[in-house]
Amino acid sequence: MSTRRRAAERRRRKQRNLFVAAIATVLAGAAAVAIALGHGGRTATAAPQTRPVTVTGASLPAFAAGTTDPAVGGAIPSLSGTGFDGRAVRVTDDGKPKVLLFVAHWCPHCRREVPLLAADLRAHPLPAKVEMITISTGVNAAAPNYPPSQWLAGVHWPTTVMADDAASSAAAAFGLPGYPYFVFVDSHNRVVARASGEMPVTEFRAHVAALT
Amino acid sequence: MSPNTVTLFFALLALVCNAFVIGVAVAWLVRHREPALWNAVLDALGPSALTLAAVIAVVATAGSLYLSEVAHFPPCQLCWYQRIGMYPLAIVLPIAALRRDTRAWIYPLALALCALPISVYHVLLERYPSLEAGTCDVTNPCSIVWVRHFGFVTIPYMAASAFAAIAVAMGLTAHARRKEHTHVHA
Numbered sequence: 001m002s003t004r005r006r007a008a009e010r011r012r013r014k015q016r017n018l019f020v021a022a023i024a025t026v027l028a029g030a031a032a033v034a035i036a037l038g039h040g041g042r043t044a045t046a047a048p049q050t051r052p053v054t055v056t057g058a059s060l061p062a063f064a065a066g067t068t069d070p071a072v073g074g075a076i077p078s079l080s081g082t083g084f085d086g087r088a089v090r091v092t093d094d095g096k097p098k099v100l101l102f103v104a105h106w107c108p109h110c111r112r113e114v115p116l117l118a119a120d121l122r123a124h125p126l127p128a129k130v131e132m133i134t135i136s137t138g139v140n141a142a143a144p145n146y147p148p149s150q151w152l153a154g155v156h157w158p159t160t161v162m163a164d165d166a167a168s169s170a171a172a173a174f175g176l177p178g179y180p181y182f183v184f185v186d187s188h189n190r191v192v193a194r195a196s197g198e199m200p201v202t203e204f205r206a207h208v209a210a211l212t
Numbered sequence: 213m214s215p216n217t218v219t220l221f222f223a224l225l226a227l228v229c230n231a232f233v234i235g236v237a238v239a240w241l242v243r244h245r246e247p248a249l250w251n252a253v254l255d256a257l258g259p260s261a262l263t264l265a266a267v268i269a270v271v272a273t274a275g276s277l278y279l280s281e282v283a284h285f286p287p288c289q290l291c292w293y294q295r296i297g298m299y300p301l302a303i304v305l306p307i308a309a310l311r312r313d314t315r316a317w318i319y320p321l322a323l324a325l326c327a328l329p330i331s332v333y334h335v336l337l338e339r340y341p342s343l344e345a346g347t348c349d350v351t352n353p354c355s356i357v358w359v360r361h362f363g364f365v366t367i368p369y370m371a372a373s374a375f376a377a378i379a380v381a382m383g384l385t386a387h388a389r390r391k392e393h394t395h396v397h398a
């Protein structure tokens with residue numbers, strides 16, 4: 001092997017060693033920083049985020065946007081459950097018009113809708129005879145923005161909240177197709193309208209006005 | 213070790229990938245004005261770019277498997293499309309690097325360039341969920357942000373960083389190969 005080729009080979013080997021050292025340094029540096037700064041993460045919560053729910057009556061058919069809703073005019077099933085604080089929450093035929101809102105803590109659309117509605121509801125509360133109940137459903141402890149109780153408390157959510165069970169029975173009984181999900185119910189316990197997805201506040205208010 | 217620690221590790225590596233891409237891109241953009249800089253980058257990184265890309269692909273694949281199998285973050289539809297781009301790279305690139313087969317640069321480049329727009333779209337979807345739909349799919353919508361570090365590094369952002377770095381590394385490999393051939397034939 002000529003001297004020049006040997007020198008070139010030595011240079012290549014040196015470059016390779018340098019490269020391996022650089023890669024190892026980057027990986028070790030990133031690992032050290034991650035270990036130093038990355039502990040913690042999810043907040044532990046003592047309160048259960050799902051609670052038993054009893055559904056009575058026939059479930060509503062699954063809602064499909066863009067079609068005539070077969071549930072409109074039909075009676076809603078009754079729900080009996082509890083809030084995050086353990087207090088009893090019921091959705092029953094009590095002669096009051098109702099707005100039911102189903103939200104999932106991890107859903108980006110719910111996370112955008114809830115603060116907007118919270119601000120509007122605090123500034124302009126619903127008419128006294130209209131009852132609004134929020135059902136926290138689709139709970140997943142591994143998903144973002146957990147726990148839902150902390151999320152809703154953080155935005156000062158002003159309505160009664162019911163915690164759905166782990167199987168999301170309340171959501172299934174109301175034919176939920178996606179989050180957020182609204183069900184507007186008249187004083188005769190009949191469905192007036194259902195909607196899935198983010199809803200502008202003006203549209204929400206128009207639905208509420210139709211109930212009174 | 214918590215998922216937060218592990219994802220922070222991958223987020224830091226994504227930033228290193230970003231620095232690599234930006235550094236090479238700047239050197240390439242000013243190559244006519246500063247040919248010495250571009251030559252220095254080619255000499256320093258060109259011969260190792262294939263190995264670098266192999267390391268990025270293997271680490272990204274390990275990260276992807278960690279997120280789904282250990283941290284139990286279910287991959288959404290777009291995640292699967294990105295996996296289709298990354299997983300073959302984790303096999304093809306180490307083989308090419310071990311064999312020092314610099315002719316193989318075109319295949320990983322094609323895969324990385326096909327997958328990169330998917331990652332970019334996924335990042336946009338996380339930022340603007342309404343691009344997908346106005347509602348969250350009950351099962352596993354692509355707009356869920358499972359991880360966010362430094363305010364902007366999410367899982368698809370990490371994937372986009374890896375694909376961009378692999379594409380740039382393949383470009384460097386091609387340039388270095390051309391330069392070497394020019395020298396040999398000169």
